Amino acid sequence: MPEKFILALDQGTTSSRAILFDKNGHIIQVAQKEFTQLYPHPAWVEHDAEEIWASQFSVLAEVIAKAGITTSEVAAIGITNQRETTVVWDRSTSRPVYNAIVWQDRRTADYCDQLKNEGLTPMLQEKTGLVPDAYFSATKLKWILDHVPGARERAVKGELAFGTIDCWLSWKLTNGKVHVTDVSNASRTMLMNIQTCEWDTDLLKLFDIPASLLPEIIPSSRIYSVTEAIVKNVNIPLAGIAGDQQAALFGQQCTQPGMVKNTYGTGCFLLMHTGEQIVRSANNLLTTVAWKINNRVEYAVEGSIFIGGAIVQWLRDGLYMIRASADIETLATGVSDTNGVYIVPAFAGLGAPHWNQQARGTIFGLTRGTSKAHIARAGLESIAFQVRDVLKAMESDAGMPIKEIRVDGGATINNLLMQFQCNVLQVPVVRPQVYETTALGAAYLAGLGVGYWESIADIQQQWKADKYFYPDKTMEEMEPLIRGWNRAIKASIAWADET
Numbered sequence: 001m002p003e004k005f006i007l008a009l010d011q012g013t014t015s016s017r018a019i020l021f022d023k024n025g026h027i028i029q030v031a032q033k034e035f036t037q038l039y040p041h042p043a044w045v046e047h048d049a050e051e052i053w054a055s056q057f058s059v060l061a062e063v064i065a066k067a068g069i070t071t072s073e074v075a076a077i078g079i080t081n082q083r084e085t086t087v088v089w090d091r092s093t094s095r096p097v098y099n100a101i102v103w104q105d106r107r108t109a110d111y112c113d114q115l116k117n118e119g120l121t122p123m124l125q126e127k128t129g130l131v132p133d134a135y136f137s138a139t140k141l142k143w144i145l146d147h148v149p150g151a152r153e154r155a156v157k158g159e160l161a162f163g164t165i166d167c168w169l170s171w172k173l174t175n176g177k178v179h180v181t182d183v184s185n186a187s188r189t190m191l192m193n194i195q196t197c198e199w200d201t202d203l204l205k206l207f208d209i210p211a212s213l214l215p216e217i218i219p220s221s222r223i224y225s226v227t228e229a230i231v232k233n234v235n236i237p238l239a240g241i242a243g244d245q246q247a248a249l250f251g252q253q254c255t256q257p258g259m260v261k262n263t264y265g266t267g268c269f270l271l272m273h274t275g276e277q278i279v280r281s282a283n284n285l286l287t288t289v290a291w292k293i294n295n296r297v298e299y300a301v302e303g304s305i306f307i308g309g310a311i312v313q314w315l316r317d318g319l320y321m322i323r324a325s326a327d328i329e330t331l332a333t334g335v336s337d338t339n340g341v342y343i344v345p346a347f348a349g350l351g352a353p354h355w356n357q358q359a360r361g362t363i364f365g366l367t368r369g370t371s372k373a374h375i376a377r378a379g380l381e382s383i384a385f386q387v388r389d390v391l392k393a394m395e396s397d398a399g400m401p402i403k404e405i406r407v408d409g410g411a412t413i414n415n416l417l418m419q420f421q422c423n424v425l426q427v428p429v430v431r432p433q434v435y436e437t438t439a440l441g442a443a444y445l446a447g448l449g450v451g452y453w454e455s456i457a458d459i460q461q462q463w464k465a466d467k468y469f470y471p472d473k474t475m476e477e478m479e480p481l482i483r484g485w486n487r488a489i490k491a492s493i494a495w496a497d498e499t
């Protein structure tokens, strides 16, 4: 029998990727395609859901062609995706009724503040593990129903379907045969009760969402359909789904309570596995479903940071300060510190642990001596400082220090950032050999779903460290910098409060 492979579809915020893995969890081939970011108004972010599908489908075909295999050699497909991003489409034509409203989009911020002012935060936290914020799908879906002409009436008649990106891709891959989402993605909508893992009727009422729009919630690892849209009469099992941050947690093999990973992509997402226990944060972190495998639901505590690697993109594409993302490291290494400059990259408000929807990006400490290199370094340091704020909140919730963080995502290639991260945390930071951890997690879930791997124990030993970063500066040396960051955050929030 020829060797078979697992195909992971990783639909991220800025690009669609398809990655083929072998039984050892090694990458065989990768294909990637960026797609258009739409900013129709300040603080609005949209994607064309058709373009997402087209880009995802094209990389799927490309990776198979590049690997020189046939579709019959793909044992299963796993999907992982940017979470919360909201699509509504017509069930009969499969045409979206509006662009996908992206997780970063702030158009429903005022409505979310209203929910807070009405005192609904404790109820929402209790049911969903989330805090009222424009980040989550519920208010985005409500916005579409309230603003797209005819959408609400058609939704009530059962003509429309809602889904996050996993759901949209599953629909397209099966030519509309399945309307499903996995429990980890559903836990990010603010419509699912994290205890029962079912849609919550009180929340549907609160957000005025007709139940007929909603997909079926399924486990993260199980054959739920087969492909219909790839090659006629080739039916590859669709056997795994997880939101990208939960998939990264799984790919990093953080499957024991207390294990922590941080992904540095567009945003940064620090997750701690908490096993079957629902841990409620006293420090403004989220409680989220990690995955459901074999009827067992496991949870995580999460700190979501909206702008991580995106600050590097902005310095590149917005300010033309660098030509390629990788140039930031060379530029920032040209100076030994930021010369007192701090950037608070609150371009989309501030996420955990501050949750300030009105905050906006700010730069402090400019002088005539400030150079491009200082700004570049301050941009990188801002990523690490934000992660520190979340890690401190997590340690306080856990009641113990975190011993190590496993890191992944596009920005972890940056050694300066990783070393600074480690210094500012005074915690070892470890980068794995397989850097496509999100896709690997989705591949594992799909592979377990079809019996390609037999058990979690079967894949556990596949995780291997590439590089450990240990502190090369003391806490005493880092403290003045951290104090400066705390002042910058305070000032940035004060700026927002005035609005």
Ligand SMILES: Nc1ncnc2c1ncn2[C@@H]1O[C@H](COP(=O)(O)OP(=O)(O)O)[C@@H](O)[C@H]1O
Binding pocket: 012, 013, 014, 015, 264, 265, 266, 267, 308, 309, 310, 311, 312, 313, 325, 326, 327, 328, 329, 409, 410, 411, 412, 413, 414, 417
């Ligand atoms: N050398 C680098 N240093 C810092 N950040 C980088 C570097 N290379 C890429 N990035 C950042 O990594 C992010 C892309 O990572 P990726 O994991 O692909 O993100 P996503 O899944 O959100 O699309 C971008 O925001 C980019 O700016």
Ligand SMILES: O=P(O)(O)OC[C@H](O)CO
Binding pocket: 011, 012, 013, 014, 081, 082, 083, 084, 103, 243, 244, 245, 265, 266, 267, 304
């Ligand atoms: O696509 P990424 O990697 O930026 O991840 C986005 C997150 O899923 C948003 O919650």
